[in-house]
Amino acid sequence: MAEKYDAIVVGSGISGGWAAKELTEKGLKTLLLERGKDVKHVTDYDTATKQTWEFPHRGRITNEMKATHPVQKRDYPYSEFKPDWWVNDLDCPYTEIKRFDWYRGFHVGGKSLMWGRQSYRWSDFDFEGNAKEGISIDWPIRYKDIAPWYDYVEQFAGISGSVEGLAQLPDGQFLPPMNMNIVEKEVAARIKKHYKGQRAMIIGRTANLTVPHNGRASCQFRDRCSRGCPYGAYFSTQSATLPAAVATGNLTLRPFSIVNQILYDKNKKRARGVLVIDAETNQTIEYEAKVIFVCGSTLGSTFILLNSADQQGGIGNSSGQLGRNLMDHHFRCGANGLVEGFEDKYYIGRRANGIYIPRYRNLFGDKRDYLRGFGYQGGASRQGWSRDVAELSIGAELKEILVEPGSWTIGITGFGEMLPYQENQVTLDKSKKDKWGQAVLAIDCELKDNEMRMRKDMIADAAEMLEAAGVKNVKTFDNGSYPGMAIHEMGTARMGNSPKDSVLNRWNQMHDAPNVFVTDGSCMTSAACQNPSLTYMALTARAANYAVEELKKGNL
Numbered sequence: 001m002a003e004k005y006d007a008i009v010v011g012s013g014i015s016g017g018w019a020a021k022e023l024t025e026k027g028l029k030t031l032l033l034e035r036g037k038d039v040k041h042v043t044d045y046d047t048a049t050k051q052t053w054e055f056p057h058r059g060r061i062t063n064e065m066k067a068t069h070p071v072q073k074r075d076y077p078y079s080e081f082k083p084d085w086w087v088n089d090l091d092c093p094y095t096e097i098k099r100f101d102w103y104r105g106f107h108v109g110g111k112s113l114m115w116g117r118q119s120y121r122w123s124d125f126d127f128e129g130n131a132k133e134g135i136s137i138d139w140p141i142r143y144k145d146i147a148p149w150y151d152y153v154e155q156f157a158g159i160s161g162s163v164e165g166l167a168q169l170p171d172g173q174f175l176p177p178m179n180m181n182i183v184e185k186e187v188a189a190r191i192k193k194h195y196k197g198q199r200a201m202i203i204g205r206t207a208n209l210t211v212p213h214n215g216r217a218s219c220q221f222r223d224r225c226s227r228g229c230p231y232g233a234y235f236s237t238q239s240a241t242l243p244a245a246v247a248t249g250n251l252t253l254r255p256f257s258i259v260n261q262i263l264y265d266k267n268k269k270r271a272r273g274v275l276v277i278d279a280e281t282n283q284t285i286e287y288e289a290k291v292i293f294v295c296g297s298t299l300g301s302t303f304i305l306l307n308s309a310d311q312q313g314g315i316g317n318s319s320g321q322l323g324r325n326l327m328d329h330h331f332r333c334g335a336n337g338l339v340e341g342f343e344d345k346y347y348i349g350r351r352a353n354g355i356y357i358p359r360y361r362n363l364f365g366d367k368r369d370y371l372r373g374f375g376y377q378g379g380a381s382r383q384g385w386s387r388d389v390a391e392l393s394i395g396a397e398l399k400e401i402l403v404e405p406g407s408w409t410i411g412i413t414g415f416g417e418m419l420p421y422q423e424n425q426v427t428l429d430k431s432k433k434d435k436w437g438q439a440v441l442a443i444d445c446e447l448k449d450n451e452m453r454m455r456k457d458m459i460a461d462a463a464e465m466l467e468a469a470g471v472k473n474v475k476t477f478d479n480g481s482y483p484g485m486a487i488h489e490m491g492t493a494r495m496g497n498s499p500k501d502s503v504l505n506r507w508n509q510m511h512d513a514p515n516v517f518v519t520d521g522s523c524m525t526s527a528a529c530q531n532p533s534l535t536y537m538a539l540t541a542r543a544a545n546y547a548v549e550e551l552k553k554g555n556l
Contacts, residue, residue, distance in 0.1 A: 098446045325525075376413060
């Protein structure tokens with residue numbers, strides 16, 4: 001007989017951790033299912049205090065690691081510093097109809113342990129864009145609907161940032177901001193003056209504490225965040241939401257639990273539970289609950305929904321939109337250069353944050369030959385001992401030069417919005433199986449003309465701004481961007497106003513299965529250009545509150 005709970009949460013990352021916290025705090029006996037291993041806060045951050053020279057290969061990956069991680073090796077996140085937090089691609093393959101870099105980690109906490117922590121609100125420019133431009137479908141919510149929930153999650157998570165009064169980037173409930181260094185401050189002032197306040201360079205808004213907060217210590221400027229933070233100084237499931245859920249006495253955490261499908265009762269038109277594969281034994285187990293929150297990451301959740309075949313094309317897919325409208329941000333282009341006149345200045349520590357230039361294109365009367373816009377992330381620093389000094393290749397003079405810091409440099413990289421396209425989609429590939437005998441996802445996704453035109457501006461504007469700020473020897477770059485690279489995948493189970501063209505309603509609730517809620521990146525109707533995780537947090541807390549209210553009314 002299946003074990004029964006009030007609620008089941010699938011996935012323990014940023015969204016799943018929030019769902020578990022909110023549901024347990026509201027009195028629901030909640031089962032939190034994670035397909036990977038458990039990771040204990042502090043004790044399992046075994047490389048967090050190690051220096052680079054303490055690793056056999058100084059952080060670089062070996063040929064053996066490359067062989068088992070042919071996708072994860074494509075970019076910098078996968079390294080010798082914490083390789084066990086990234087998925088073995090041979091155990092978990094997928095089909096790339098077009099190139100898609102799918103970076104994944106299977107463990108309690110998910111990517112909340114490895115994320116970049118940039119935390120920005122969306123504005124009505126983002127929520128209204130689809131409707132005003134006739135793109136895709138309209139968002140079923142506006143900024144006023146989510147603003148109180150941004151407040152709520154920011155106050156708990158701890159977001160450091162500066163109040164700027166920008167319509168396109170609403171201010172939040174901030175902890176004190178980190179400081180820009182002296183070069184960043186000067187470049188920011190020059191940009192503001194040159195563009196008469198129409199463009200701004202600000203310090204990044206990040207989920208790193210700048211003061212002690214809710215029993216967690218402040219950031220130590222170690223910049224070892226991707227290995228886990230023993231101080232709890234950045235927001236993660238382990239540091240924040242999981243302890244809160246555990247404290248209620250209402251949480252059961254079960255790692256090594258692969259949710260294969262949602263079990264659907266056709267007579268009641270409700271989900272009755274989930275089917276789990278034990279990742280260690282391959283045993284299948286059923287769990288039942290009154291309400292289910294699916295938070296397994298954009299593509300992970302969509303796999304589960306597609307694989308739940310009690311309904312044609314997967315559970316909740318009467319609209320035919322499940323798996324469609326896959327988005328990511330496109331980036332890896334911009335400009336950099338040298339800054340003169342600050343040779344006697346330096347900075348303290350390794351700040352786990354950078355600068356941010358909010359979107360300014362296609363706003364306030366600006367009109368481009370593409371839709372939407374982009375922001376920039378980056379920063380200024382001084383070159384270190386590893387810089388190339390070609391004319392001083394040996395000897396004492398070389399040693400003397402290399403103990404002095406090098407030139408100041410500054411660089412900015414654009415992050416652009418990708419439009420939702422129905423043909424950018426994921427489907428089940430039943431011809432290929434993973435380690436546990438499950439079908440895999442086939443991903444067919446690409447950047448299109450709108451994004452390519454935008455990239456030209458992202459590059460040209462970066463160079464123009466730096467040159468306007470007096471930066472010398474400015475050079476542009478475009479290192480190419482494939483979907484998945486930004487690790488901001490969104491869409492595939494979008495929110496909307498009608499069950500005819502969307503999977504979820506305005507409460508992240510499935511039109512076709514009202515006791516199923518999806519609150520991770522798969523719910524997004526468009527992508528904006530800001531980092532999305534703060535929005536996932538707010539949507540999850542909002543949906544959990546609504547679900548409990550509906551449960552009490554007997555509507556679920």
